Amino acid sequence: xxxxxxxxxxxxxxxxxxxxxxxxxxxxxxxxxxxxxxxxxxxxxxxxxxxxxxxxxxxxxxxxxxxxxxxxxxxxxxxxxxxxxxxxxxxxxxxxxxxxxxxxxxxxxxxxxxxxxxxxxxxxxxxxxxxxxxxxxxxxxxxxxxxxxxxxxxxxxxxxxxxxxxxxxxxxxxxxxxxxxxxxxxxxxxxxxxxxxxxxxxxxxxxxxxxxxxxxxxxxxxxxxxxxxxxxxxxxxxxxxxxxxxxxxxxxxxxxxxxxxxxxxxxxxxxxxxxxxxxxxxxxxxxxxxxxxxxxxxxxxxxxxxxxxxxxxxxxxxxxxxxxxxxxxxxxxxxxxxxxxxxxxxxxxxxxxxxxxxxxxxxxxxxxxxxx
Amino acid sequence: xxxxxxxxxxxxxxxxxxxxxxxxxxxxxxxxxxxxxxxxxxxxxxxxxxxxxxxxxxxxxxxxxxxxxxxxxxxxxxxxxxxxxxxxxxxxxxxxxxxxxxxxxxxxxxxxxxxxxxxxxxxxxxxxxxxxxxxxxxxxxxxxxxxxxxxxxxxxxxxxxxxxxxxxxxxxxxxxxxxxxxxxxxxxxxxxxxxxxxxxxxxxxxxxxxxxxxxxxxxxxxxxxxxxxxxxxxxxxxxxxxxxxxxxxxxxxxxxxxxxxxxxxxxxxxxxxxxxxxxxxx
Amino acid sequence: xxxxxxxxxxxxxxxxxxxxxxxxxxxxxxxxxxxxxxxxxxxxxxxxxxxxxxxxxxxxxxxxxxxxxxxxxxxxxxxxxxxxxxxxxxxxxxxxxxxxxxxxxxxxxxxxxxxxxxxxxxxxxxxxxxxxxxxxxxxxxxxxxxxxxxxxxxxxxxxxxxxxxxxxxxxxxxxxxxxxxxxxxxxxxxxxxxxxxxxxxxxxxxxxxxxxxxxxxxxxxxxxxxxxxxxxxxxxxxxxxxxxxxxxxxxxxxxxxxxxxxx
Ligand SMILES: Nc1ncnc2c1ncn2[C@@H]1O[C@H](COP(=O)(O)OP(=O)(O)OP(=O)(O)O)[C@@H](O)[C@H]1O
Ligand SMILES: [Mg+2]
Numbered sequence: 001x002x003x004x005x006x007x008x009x010x011x012x013x014x015x016x017x018x019x020x021x022x023x024x025x026x027x028x029x030x031x032x033x034x035x036x037x038x039x040x041x042x043x044x045x046x047x048x049x050x051x052x053x054x055x056x057x058x059x060x061x062x063x064x065x066x067x068x069x070x071x072x073x074x075x076x077x078x079x080x081x082x083x084x085x086x087x088x089x090x091x092x093x094x095x096x097x098x099x100x101x102x103x104x105x106x107x108x109x110x111x112x113x114x115x116x117x118x119x120x121x122x123x124x125x126x127x128x129x130x131x132x133x134x135x136x137x138x139x140x141x142x143x144x145x146x147x148x149x150x151x152x153x154x155x156x157x158x159x160x161x162x163x164x165x166x167x168x169x170x171x172x173x174x175x176x177x178x179x180x181x182x183x184x185x186x187x188x189x190x191x192x193x194x195x196x197x198x199x200x201x202x203x204x205x206x207x208x209x210x211x212x213x214x215x216x217x218x219x220x221x222x223x224x225x226x227x228x229x230x231x232x233x234x235x236x237x238x239x240x241x242x243x244x245x246x247x248x249x250x251x252x253x254x255x256x257x258x259x260x261x262x263x264x265x266x267x268x269x270x271x272x273x274x275x276x277x278x279x280x281x282x283x284x285x286x287x288x289x290x291x292x293x294x295x296x297x298x299x300x301x302x303x304x305x306x307x308x309x310x311x312x313x314x315x316x317x318x319x320x321x322x323x324x325x326x327x328x329x330x331x332x333x334x335x336x337x338x339x340x341x342x343x344x345x346x347x348x349x350x351x352x353x354x355x356x357x358x359x360x361x362x363x364x365x366x367x368x369x370x371x372x
Numbered sequence: 373x374x375x376x377x378x379x380x381x382x383x384x385x386x387x388x389x390x391x392x393x394x395x396x397x398x399x400x401x402x403x404x405x406x407x408x409x410x411x412x413x414x415x416x417x418x419x420x421x422x423x424x425x426x427x428x429x430x431x432x433x434x435x436x437x438x439x440x441x442x443x444x445x446x447x448x449x450x451x452x453x454x455x456x457x458x459x460x461x462x463x464x465x466x467x468x469x470x471x472x473x474x475x476x477x478x479x480x481x482x483x484x485x486x487x488x489x490x491x492x493x494x495x496x497x498x499x500x501x502x503x504x505x506x507x508x509x510x511x512x513x514x515x516x517x518x519x520x521x522x523x524x525x526x527x528x529x530x531x532x533x534x535x536x537x538x539x540x541x542x543x544x545x546x547x548x549x550x551x552x553x554x555x556x557x558x559x560x561x562x563x564x565x566x567x568x569x570x571x572x573x574x575x576x577x578x579x580x581x582x583x584x585x586x587x588x589x590x591x592x593x594x595x596x597x598x599x600x601x602x603x604x605x606x607x608x609x610x611x612x613x614x615x616x617x618x619x620x621x622x623x624x625x626x627x628x629x630x631x632x633x634x635x636x637x638x639x640x641x642x643x644x645x646x647x648x649x650x651x652x653x654x
Numbered sequence: 655x656x657x658x659x660x661x662x663x664x665x666x667x668x669x670x671x672x673x674x675x676x677x678x679x680x681x682x683x684x685x686x687x688x689x690x691x692x693x694x695x696x697x698x699x700x701x702x703x704x705x706x707x708x709x710x711x712x713x714x715x716x717x718x719x720x721x722x723x724x725x726x727x728x729x730x731x732x733x734x735x736x737x738x739x740x741x742x743x744x745x746x747x748x749x750x751x752x753x754x755x756x757x758x759x760x761x762x763x764x765x766x767x768x769x770x771x772x773x774x775x776x777x778x779x780x781x782x783x784x785x786x787x788x789x790x791x792x793x794x795x796x797x798x799x800x801x802x803x804x805x806x807x808x809x810x811x812x813x814x815x816x817x818x819x820x821x822x823x824x825x826x827x828x829x830x831x832x833x834x835x836x837x838x839x840x841x842x843x844x845x846x847x848x849x850x851x852x853x854x855x856x857x858x859x860x861x862x863x864x865x866x867x868x869x870x871x872x873x874x875x876x877x878x879x880x881x882x883x884x885x886x887x888x889x890x891x892x893x894x895x896x897x898x899x900x901x902x903x904x905x906x907x908x909x910x911x912x913x914x915x916x917x
Contacts, residue, residue, distance in 0.1 A: 381739060382739045494685040499694035616770075622774070
């Protein structure tokens with residue numbers, strides 16, 4: 001490992017009553033990185049973010065930022081910018097006054113303050129309505145003001161809590177590109193919380209996937225997609241997410257499906273070449289976009305088409321395989337077989353296998369490091 | 373916020389209320405068991421139920437208690453009858469008009485007990501507006517005696533305490549979505565049925581709260597009864613006032629106060645039971 | 655919507671009820687302009703002589719001054735104490751929150767007369783009966799619950815993320831309070847001050863018990879005079895002016911602060 005990371009979060013714990021919101025989180029972030037915290041609702045993303053900002057006290061663990069231990073530091077001494085999900089713009093101050101607030105607190109006044117306010121507003125591309133109250137702005141404009149306010153203090157770390165969730169779909173795509181640009185131009189180190197994976201995968205250098213207060217995997221977007229560390233990550237990333245097909249090994253050449261039927265796949269997909277034990281229950285992750293359908297054949301998975309959803313550019317075909325519902329994503333121009341009784345063809349590459357009980361990867365197609 | 377800071381913020385107000393409000397109530401109970409040494413103003417601190425015996429053994433005091441009770445009950449009922457249509461009307465007005473109406477309703481509350489009562493004297497007195505108007509229309513020849521009788525006192529109490537009924541009613545009516553009413557009507561219920569089966573049960577908490585406030589206030593009122601009753605309608609609270617401020621028999625005044633408190637607790641308990649019963653029915 | 659007979663009856667009922675509610679105050683103001691020594695309806699002549707008498711009377715001026723000072727001091731103390739407590743209760747969320755709320759709001763439901771009797775004997779035994787201190791303490795006690803109720807509601811409605819945002823921007827706790835919480839709580843503070851002032855200024859129930867000879871508030875003076883000598887028309891004129899000031903405060907408060915929605 002290289003020199004100590006810019007931000008290092010170690011064994012952070014937080015309980016709400018008896019419930020552990022965070023049982024002990026580790027996270028390292030390099031200077032200049034854009035990191036996304038991705039996870040379903042209630043998994044503890046906001047809690048972690050608020051602990052980083054100093055608005056919540058952790059019960060255990062340590063946070064170091066740029067060589068300084070900030071664990072016990074109150075929020076107002078941390079120099080960490082925070083953009084709230086509802087923006088929290090002060091309703092009794094104008095846009096300019098909002099952006100200047102952090103500078104006032106640092107006793108930066110006069111021409112210098114004005115210049116920095118202008119700079120922050122320019123970074124977010126806001127030059128109109130500066131003497132209005134926040135309530136007189138659109139949602140998108142409010143969000144820019146919130147970011148400008150956090151950036152104006154030249155934060156050592158910028159935290160964004162679901163910054164795009166209050167915007168409409170079109171604006172969301174636009175603003176996430178702008179966010180990334182702003183991060184690069186201002187030379188910030190950013191952590192963004194989101195439960196929208198498209199947002200995380202498209203914007204961040206590294207994504208930490210969280211579930212129930214734990215970081216399951218912390219990796220590049222490519223690695224999360226190509227080499228999920230657990231069945232949960234595989235079943236979470238992708239749209240639609242990977243199918244998880246339960247099966248158990250029946251010798252080196254064949255699998256038993258859930259209904260007891262036997263599947264003898266092409267050699268690369270067999271238990272033997274996947275390097276797993278001859279016995280045992282597994283989940284095989286099948287990416288919908290890598291599946292294809294054909295006439296019944298012996299090495300394909302026997303499947304029954306249940307429904308077809310037209311999505312524009314492509315189609316989602318819902319099939320039943322040995323009692324499990326799977327989804328395949330086919331291009332709209334692909335022909336569907338005439339019969340509903342079809343074969344599901346799995347690409348002949350190393351499969352992603354997880355142990356059925358723990359969800360841990362049974363075999364990795366590629367080794368990844370868990371730290372940056 | 374740190375627990376110590378929280379405590380320091382709350383402590384001044386809490387200590388004040390504890391010391392100046394709660395503690396006197398506790399001392400009241402003790403004081404009511406003391407007596408005044410006969411012929412003096414000094415206190416005999418041996419504990420005795422003599423004050424209570426004197427109170428319950430004298431028909432003058434019992435009569436005044438009875439007068440107070442029935443006048444309070446009538447006042448409460450009158451406030452309810454006048455308050456219900458007013459509250460429902462106000463809730464249906466749009467924002468600006470509603471604010472204005474509620475503003476009008478609270479005026480008697482913030483004017484205190486005295487000023488409206490002064491107005492009532494001039495309204496109900498022998499030369500007042502009511503008698504004057506009736507006379508000039510030739511409906512009566514000699515003034516109706518309104519002051520110095522329970523009717524005058526009740527009018528004053530209703531006027532003074534109607535806001536206490538209307539405000540909780542407004543709160544409870546506001547919580548009833550208009551949809552309920554429309555849903556019930558769309559199901560074919562007649563207006564009266566809607567009112568009785570849908571609105572009334574939902575308003576019961578407000579009725580119980582308002583009724584309790586009005587009853588308590590009437591039971592313990594003494595400014596309005598003294599002025600409008602002109603010494604001829606003696607309520608329990610005016611007795612207590614006389615004993616405390618004029619006769620300076622604090623132990624006996626305390627006993628009178630304790631009886632009022634006990635009555636209120638009983639009524640409050642009944643009110644809470646009714647409200648709970650209503651909630652279960654609704 | 656078509657006006658139906660039932661709606662019309664309802665409207666008339668409401669107008670009558672409101673008229674009844676406001677009639678005494680209207681009569682009070684009206685009768686102040688009667689020129690006679692005893693109000694009679696209809697008046698024989700109208701004049702402003704009782705208003706002139708009111709301004710000329712040093713005795714009434716003094717009691718009005720006592721009432722004003724008392725209301726002013728009590729209001730400032732009650733609103734300050736109530737605001738601090740409300741802030742602690744809402745933001746600190748202590749386990750004893752419920753209990754303290756019950757304690758602070760108790761005087762709104764418990765009978766003040768009963769309390770005043772108890773207070774009188776305690777005051778007499780520690781020797782502060784009839785003193786400014788005793789009156790001020792009592793008036794803080796009757797106004798604090800009203801202020802506390804308004805301030806608890808006000809602070810509950812301030813989104814705590816404003817305060818957190820300020821903190822993350824580098825504001826110390828004191829500056830968070832001064833720059834963010836206080837400005838946002840201002841409407842509630844004004845509303846509770848207005849209510850507290852009016853209630854304290856117009857109080858007669860509690861003050862009558864504990865007022866001393868040298869510290870007589872205007873309502874107490876009028877009440878005791880009323881029982882001995884009947885109505886002095888001068889007090890009617892002063893009462894009319896107080897009513898007018900009260901209406902003004904309520905109207906401005908309603909317009910700017912939605913006063914009635916905060917009670
Ligand atoms: N103040 C609190 N008291 C009790 N439990 C809380 C509190 N705040 C959060 N929690 C619980 O802690 C867990 C994590 O909450 P957190 O707000 O961090 O989730 P999140 O990942 O940000 O979710 P979302 O995407 O919905 O914002 C949740 O299960 C939540 O119910
Ligand atoms: Mg969250």
